[in-house]
Amino acid sequence: MAPNQRTSKPWLMGLLAWLVAGILFFPIFWMFVTSFKTEVAAVATPPQLFFTPTLENYIDVQERAAYFNYALNSIVVSIGSTVLALLLAVPAAYAMAFFPTKRTKGTLLWMLSTKMLPSVGVLVPIYILGRESGLLDTRIGLVIIYTLINLPIVVWMIYSFFKEVPNAILEADRMDGATTYQEVVYVLLPLALPGIASTALLSIILSWNEAFWSLNLTTFDAAPLTAFIASFSSPQGLFWAKLSAASTMAIAPILLFGWFSQKQLVRGLTFGAVK
């Protein structure tokens, strides 16, 4: 309203900021509140702000035994693909960060450009390959795909964290006769551990929330929570309270992850270009 009086009215800016935060968070808050209502209360007009909370939706969702199947798929696939991506990316990033050649920059940019390849462009071939190889609707199939879609970002992130490790430290250890193995395991990895941890976190978040491949390549056996929640979009699935409970359970772990790691995520998400 009054940008010119910025210094004289700080409370106004604070109020405005809280208002914006409230609006942005509202859909999540509303989902959380609805998950404790009965189905009748959930669709009541006017909306009920005061009600007797119930846990029956959570119990219902749990009792659909399948929920755990979906949750387990999400956990296995996100962690599996993250571990695999790290195993591939750490050596690559190490070589490119500490022993760059003329081709290094080009390789890094090329890797990023594979992210630009629209998934739909290769949906049909991947679907057919998956069907022929028996990897359709399997966790292994999803792990491989998630690893490859996140690999460019994982390599970039670890690369930018390795670049920040002063070479002098590594050189000092080499002078002392450390082997490459010792250098990497005892010197480099401990220094880069916070960076590797935030890379892993981001990779888990991206895999957990990935929806294109999970919706198109899984039916039941390997379907993660993204696909489970999408099953609520059918008309028969319109139970708001249960949908809210299932959604809350699906996003809670990742939301907590995100809250605790927001600072590191910025560096990761921008490949260290924004500090």
Added chain:
Amino acid sequence: MTSSVANRPSQGPPSVARPRSFKRIPALALVAPSVIGLVLWMVVPLAMAVWFAFQRYNLLIPENRAFVGFANFAFILTDPALWVAIGITLVLVAAVLFITIGLGTLLAVLFNQTFPGRGMARVLAISPFFVMPTVSALIWKNMLMHPVNGLFAQITRGLGLGAIDWFADLPLVAIIIIVSWQWLPFALLILLTAIQSLDTSQLEAARMDGAKPVALFRFVILPHLSRAIAVVAMIETIFFLTIFAEIFVTTGGGPGLATTNLPYYIYLKALLEFDVGGASAGGLIAVVLANLVAIFLIRSVARNLDT
């Protein structure tokens, strides 16, 4: 002294003091697994897509398969729905980029102020970014934008304004709102971090010289943010070109073709019509479109990143 060592150039002649121990590790072997994985991921499906694009190949009648030359491309390129889908894809990307970066910049300035509970307010504001797209689409569709029981309808009716049937009357606007809600926090998070790295003495000096807040924003803050804005635009474009789940869960591309973007168009061809040939031709068009955008983006951003 240390800084000169830490800031080794990434290119140029190999350093003279190349460590002896390195000779035992071929750098190529360390990079190879990642590169091979990504080459396979890129080349194999793409080659298959090119192959299928020249075939008449429908999964429902697989025996009726033949080489048809450019027929699939001719069919797809003359399908008005394809052009509608390309238009919708571009509108969607442009609109959400404009909203998230514009609002994100203003909000970053706002959240950079000191006020009570700033940390908590920040955490709440960035939360939508961590919500999986299928969840956010369903929450918005059913609980907020539903024409009868949705919260928006109840509020506008309470005010005597009637209700908007979002997904029937303004479907594309509804999708834009949902995607913007998910990605505004991302822009805010990155741009806020960038603002915080601004040297405050520079701001103070400008303020001493009598610069008004608007001028400060225009001539000090905005130039400082340009690099962060470029990064946000690049990453968001990568994700917005392939928006799928939000449409899949809410409108199914409809009504009519009102929310069918290119990914959804190809999905309809491939997995609902089982037209592999047509879908592959469409997929290649998506690849070309993405590459046009990518060439422009990667060039401009690569200049901004020191690798």
